[in-house]
Amino acid sequence: MNPNYNLVADRAAHRCEYCRAPEIVFNFPFEIEHIVPLYRGGNNEISNLALACRSCNLRKGTNTRGIDSTSNTEVSLFHPRENRWEENFQVQAESGAIAGMTPVGRVTVTALGMNSQPQLIARQLWIRLGLFP
Template sequence: MNPYYTEVAQRASHRCEYCKAPEVVFNFPFEVEHIVPLSRQGSNDEANLALACRSCNLRKGNRISGESSRANAQVRFFHPREDLWSEHFQVIPESGEILGITPIGEVTVEYLAMNSFAQVAARQLWIRLGMFP
């Protein structure tokens, strides 16, 4: 297990810091990921670490930005240490979808596939169980 896991997971309240999935419903711990990957001169500093579910972490990979069709430019991904989730995302409780309400939110939702069929189906269940957000 990552040596930073306990500290990072507690700070994140055991939720993915990107899609807000609750760690408790999975049968394994979430991953400690580098917001700015080491391959892009990121560090192991606490300010560069986030808790991420496997889905978000795999899809993010070593990227830090993506092409925004709305902004017609490269836009950085949501940064859990610098940004407030509620300023960039909105949950639609009826559908279970997460909407990006800023270019940062839109790019993050798209590239991390936060509204894949499996993600939305799980989120609908978590909402019904009172576990989301």
Template structure:
């Protein structure tokens, strides 16, 4: 198998396993303008690999805010925690939607640190989610 074919098959596998959604904000591919990106859970600059076990989907906004971060401060405790691991942790254990469906609330130190580090409730995201809620697309 050529390098390109392997890359295509890895991308297809990650996309399928992620359900064509951003692993952080849960935005679906059909509702975002840019293609969802292959995210390195542990960035290669921090020792992460290109193996499928270290890859997931992220929207461009979440991926750009994450950058090379692997940990962040929990605003409730002041402690430093690893960011949410898209492959090994359950979204519902660390996050929930606000009552109106527009913001993501962190339930654990990891969840709160991830919400803050990735700016999951930035003005653009909340504004777009509000529109998605109004037309019944979200959450």
């Protein structure tokens, strides 16, 4: 396990910093990921580490940017230290879908596949159980 796990997980309130999945419903700890990947010049400092569920971490990979479908411009993915989640995303309570409210939000929802069928089903259950958002 990453030696920074406790610090990063506590800071994230044990939620994925991208899709806000609650770590408590999984039978294993979430992953510590590099917001700016080492491959792209990132570092191992705490400010560059985020708690991520397996789905978000795998889909993000070394990506840091994407094309916004509305403006057709390249923008950065959501950065948990520089962007506020509430300003970029909105949860649709009935469907469980996460809507991107800004170019950053839209690109991140698409790049991380935040609204896959399994995630929507899980998110609907988490909402009913009071575990999300």
